Amino acid sequence: MKKQRVWRIFLINLSLIVVIFLTGILLGFIFRTNQIIHNQIVVTARSHFQNIVLARRWNAQYGGVFVEKAAGIESNPYLENPDIYTVDGKVYTMKNPALMTREISIFAEEAQDFRYHITSLRPLNPDNFANAFETAALISFEKGAKESFETMEKNGRTVFQYMAPLFVEASCLKCHAKQGYKKGEVRGGISVELDVTDIYSQIRANTLIASGLTAAISLSLLSMIWILVSRLARRLTKAYETIEVMSITDELTRLHNRRHFETRLAEEISRSLRYGSPMSLMILDIDHFKRVNDNYGHQAGDWVLTQFATLLKDNVRKADVPARWGGEEFVVILTESTISQARMAAEKVRRNVESAEFNIPDGRSIPVTVSVGVASLDMISGDEMGSEADVLVKTADDALYRAKQEGRNRTVAVSSK
Template sequence: MAEIPVPAMKKKHLWKRFFINISLIVVLFLVGIFIGFAVQTDRLISEQYLTTARAHFKNIVLTRRWNAEHGGVFVKKGPDNPSNPYLENPDITAKDGTVYTMKNPALMTREISEYARQSGDFVYHITSRIPLNPDNAPDDFERSALSGFEEGNRETYVLLKDNTRSIYRYMAPLHVEDSCMPCHAKQGYRIGDVRGGISVTFDVSDTEKKMARNRFGFIGLGIAASLALLGIILFLISRLAGSLSKAYNTIEKMSITDELTQVFNRRHFHARLDEEIARARRYGHPMSLLMVDIDHFKTINDRYGHQTGDDVLKAISVLFGSNTRSADIVARYGGEEFVVLLPETEEETARVTADKLRAAIERQAFTSPDRSLFHVTASFGVSSLHMTDQNTADMADRMVKMADDAMYQAKQAGRNRVVVSSGM
């Protein structure tokens, strides 16, 4: 049975390909880890932003609720506390003549927001689709959020960045409650309606800058770790180049060998058949092909078991190897079928070879599970490539078909015989 030498170039470059593949895996693995850390960190920071915004919103809502449930807060009227022009009768006069003016929830929200703005912490803004106070008019973010609230959204948030600042914006709806009805019932609101919303805005530039520095740190650490690991891998692979060459030969053999019988497999046979046909046509050499099928093989499996059937196939493969030339190609074609490719072999010589193999199989004794002996036979079909045959693209398929047809003729004629194809 012919051996196919592994190309030297493949041996030479195998370890390089292995190194590249391992390097890619290592790099992708490390990149995945660092990206995962970065994404997880970003997610945690984003969740912290959202938690902070919700807390601010909840605090101002609770403060407004306290104001509304007490009917507003009255403070001494003066230049710093003028009357709210958008309220009806906002002022009251005490017995001593002091005038007090009402700070309703909306006005209180704006004033608290101004205190927060001056301290540089955050900004509240109360707004609605059609505000009475122009100062409460929504901006683009708030207008979009209000539209979403009408569709059922519970909150809206976004991180806005420019060249110098990073701003986090959050907004949630305000629903009409019992304490709101004294002021808003006349506007047509009912309990549970969305009458507007409060946005919370705060600067997260410092945190984002630190996050950016962390990302650069992750990238640098990832590059350093990757280079270190790649250096170690390159060192190890360079020492294992010889072993990898042997491993490549083993893998190559496995890819072209039938696992059970250890002869060539069908895929490799077809590749060699194309090569031998091309060589025969180029140099004007004859070639022949044997198609072999074990007679009554299903009966062997049924009577003695599949393990015995496998033993028969392996033993016949050994017979083929010991009764053919080193240049001949023996392959398992499928199931109990074998093919034998005979380069530089004329039809008559191929017939003699087939009959020699047939007789060797017939003489071979096999042992059954109960230790009794039994014999098997095989049917052979022979096809040959003649120099007068036209060189067509399907010549390989035609040779196989002719040998296969001849083999079935041998079976129909009583099995355990050789039939030569009538021609291409």
């Protein structure tokens, strides 16, 4: 359960990292794309401004442009003597830079492309009064700003407004000297208004598409990560469990090894003392095992040990803990067992070993017997020297020694009391 929790936390953290990373890429892409589009809009507006300034400069250079005063063409009421008459009776009226700018703006606005507006803080023509954006821009120009722009909603459309200053030139003084302007001063500005509704709609659509793709990629990637990590977790868990089993298992007999036995013995003694339940221990030693190695070879000895371990495991309860103590010695922790119950269990094992056939690879059968020493925890006194585990093992080992001294192939059950 703890391992699953660790893997779950790892997967969650990894998923968060992936989501944050992909979200960062998405936000960076959106920001960069929007910045490029915004910069392009600014460049477009600036280009429109510069084009109209060049046209105005050309117009002013010639002192205004005269056009024939045909039907629908009116004279500029803010100019002194704007009309001239030719000898053939035709009338021409002056189109000064300001009027030219306004008329070009009308053409552009009708084409729904862009709109110019010439303005100043002190306009002659009421149509040239500055709006809030233009007023703020004009004030900033007088403080040294070179341009101003913003995006706003206007009549249900998204509009980009750009404005840059107009400086007094020598050709301008013809009309504006009486207003007190001097060459080089800011006399006003021209705002350029672009309808960017479609552009921003495309930006929003692209953002939604990019967000959807990022979400889909994120989900796909997270699914792949979860699948791969889950498989890896299962394999690593299985490998860990295998290593864990190997670390507590005797390689030859596949019983628990001595290290695990000592751990379990301490646990069972602690449980027995806590709840007042009985617990016993048996130590077994295969009789004359050295003769098996000497007469049949060490390979045959390994076969005997393996078969003995299988028989021992089959003849104790599932709750008991059989283990290889070392060499030809084995131990069994008998849970919930009194000394008499442990002796009966030991005798069962001893009899079955004596009657069993231990076959070796060459087909021969080797007679095997075992000596068993049994001790019980409930017979250990508090005055005994050392820990309960040491005393219990020593007591069972003393009983085993007596079994061997009394002729082997027998069970001796004693206590330390």
